[in-house]
Amino acid sequence: MKRIPSILLGIEDSRAYGRGLLRGISKYARIHGPWLFRTRPEFYHSGSQISPHLADLKRARFDGVITRELDHRQMRQILALGVPVIVASHMTLEPTLPCIMTDCAAIGKMAARHFLERGFRHFGYCGLEEMFWSGRRAASFTEVIHEAGFRVHHYQPPRAKRNRLWGREQFIMAKWLEQLPKPIAIMACTDDRARDLVEACEIAGLNVPEDVAILGVDNDRLVCDLAGVPISSVALNTEQAGFEAAALLARLMAGEKVEQQQIIVSATHVEVRRSTDILAIEDRFVANAVHFINAHAHQPLQVSEVARHVGVSERQLYDRFQRALGRSIHEQITTARIARICWLLGNTNLSILEIALAMGLPDEKHLARYFRRQQGIPPSQWRKQHQH
Numbered sequence: 001m002k003r004i005p006s007i008l009l010g011i012e013d014s015r016a017y018g019r020g021l022l023r024g025i026s027k028y029a030r031i032h033g034p035w036l037f038r039t040r041p042e043f044y045h046s047g048s049q050i051s052p053h054l055a056d057l058k059r060a061r062f063d064g065v066i067t068r069e070l071d072h073r074q075m076r077q078i079l080a081l082g083v084p085v086i087v088a089s090h091m092t093l094e095p096t097l098p099c100i101m102t103d104c105a106a107i108g109k110m111a112a113r114h115f116l117e118r119g120f121r122h123f124g125y126c127g128l129e130e131m132f133w134s135g136r137r138a139a140s141f142t143e144v145i146h147e148a149g150f151r152v153h154h155y156q157p158p159r160a161k162r163n164r165l166w167g168r169e170q171f172i173m174a175k176w177l178e179q180l181p182k183p184i185a186i187m188a189c190t191d192d193r194a195r196d197l198v199e200a201c202e203i204a205g206l207n208v209p210e211d212v213a214i215l216g217v218d219n220d221r222l223v224c225d226l227a228g229v230p231i232s233s234v235a236l237n238t239e240q241a242g243f244e245a246a247a248l249l250a251r252l253m254a255g256e257k258v259e260q261q262q263i264i265v266s267a268t269h270v271e272v273r274r275s276t277d278i279l280a281i282e283d284r285f286v287a288n289a290v291h292f293i294n295a296h297a298h299q300p301l302q303v304s305e306v307a308r309h310v311g312v313s314e315r316q317l318y319d320r321f322q323r324a325l326g327r328s329i330h331e332q333i334t335t336a337r338i339a340r341i342c343w344l345l346g347n348t349n350l351s352i353l354e355i356a357l358a359m360g361l362p363d364e365k366h367l368a369r370y371f372r373r374q375q376g377i378p379p380s381q382w383r384k385q386h387q388h
Contacts, residue, residue: 004033004034005035005036005063005064005253006036006061006063007037007062007066008037008038008062008066008067009022009038009039009067010065010068010070011039011067012068015218015223016222016238017218017220018068020241021066021238021239021241021242021245024240024241024243024244024246025066025243025245027239027242028242028246028250029246032246032250064083064084065078065084065086066086066249067086068090069088083253084252085097086098086099086100086249086252087100088100088245089101090131090133097261098248098252098262099261099263100242100263100265102265103264103266103267104140105139105140106140106266107137107217107267108136108139108142108187109143109144110234110267111137111141111234111270112141112148112187114215114232114234114270115145116144116148116325117290117332117335118185118279118280118281119279119280119287119290119325120184121150122181123141123153124155124180124184124185124186124187125137125138125141125142125152125155125186125189126173126189126197127154127188127189127193128157129157133189134189137187137217138152138154138189141187142154149326155173155176158172166196170196171203173196174200175204176200177200177201177204177206178204178206180212183209184212185215185276185280186213186214186215187215187217188215188216190217191218191219191220191231192216192223194215194224194227194231194233194275195216195223195224195226195231197212197214201214208274208275209274209275209277213280214276215231215232215270215276216234217233217234217236218233218234218235219235220233227275230273232271232272232274232276233270234267235267235269235270235271237265237268240385241265248261248263268386269339269343269346281325282324283320283323283324285310285311285312285317285320286317288309289307289309289329290325290332293332293333294336297336297337298358299360300337300360300361303318303329303333306333334374337359337370338374338375340359341355341371342382342386344358345382345386346383346386351364352364352380355367367379
């Protein structure tokens with residue numbers, strides 16, 4: 001009888017990112033396995049060194065490892081097992097092992113565009129200074145905001161360790177929030193950091209999203225829904241990445257030489273909840289038009305329909321859009337429709353034809369041309385890359 005591969009997993013199941021990877025790995029094993037998993041190695045959960053457990057791990061005869069990044073000493077000991085290892089990197093900028101990396105630049109850009117589409121003119125970023133991925137998200141977020149002609153206010157965590165205890169830091173963060181121009185849109189590096197912002201807003205007496213709109217990353221539904229105000233979040237295709245990582249591990253265990261050894265976690269969409277469900281647009285005609293466009297994104301809208309709904313001429317609406325948002329009403333309609341198509345591709349099992357019909361298009365060819373013109377790839381390829 002063929003021996004069933006035994007896989008050591010050192011990935012947390014306490015947050016959405018890790019759970020998504022684990023779902024993808026287990027899905028691959030169900031389809032292409034079976035595999036046997038050990039998911040709770042003592043050294044990972046206790047934070048202790050691997051050394052006391054290394055002999056046990058070797059006796060267990062693991063065939064492969066997928067783990068979060070550990071310190072250098074622990075990684076050397078993991079490599080001493082002599083089996084293929086894939087690392088879900090969160091500490092090293094350019095890991096040398098086969099790895100799972102998050103496209104932080106795309107996350108920051110998606111967050112910035114989400115806020116710009118809502119008409120904000122004041123922006124902030126709240127991250128974790130010691131994490132390189134937080135810096136990358138901040139850089140791409142700031143780049144897009146600067147290109148739009150605005151500045152970003154960056155939160156500076158307290159230097160003293162004692163002030164980083166949340167019981168102290170929440171008051172420091174609240175003071176920072178009080179001093180910012182309003183209304184302001186703030187990107188947090190994770191959903192947990194976004195929840196910190198919601199709590200600090202409560203201390204400062206600020207309303208979310210009316211005074212401060214907040215956007216997190218990871219779309220951890222439990223974290224987002226349990227916050228004082230439900231948090232909008234950038235969703236990631238971690239399950240797809242986990243599936244691809246398992247496929248890569250299978251090839252490495254089979255002795256194949258694989259050139260592409262980096263799995264990318266991509267941003268798929270913004271899951272809108274109460275914390276950003278607002279339009280920061282002073283012009284009531286433009287705000288009404290954007291609301292109407294978003295509500296009817298599944299229809300092929302004409303500018304004349306929107307103008308008629310808000311009660312102004314098409315020329316006036318064009319001018320008002322340029323002054324208020326710096327873009328045309330056509331661009332607003334296209335952005336809303338593409339966002340809707342992306343959501344259907346990533347969150348449903350509808351066929352391309354069914355999505356085309358749902359969007360008021362006659363067939364999948366029309367949808368493919370429309371989508372490719374904006375996204376640069378066919379909808380089927382986008383779905384493969386982003387579905388979670």
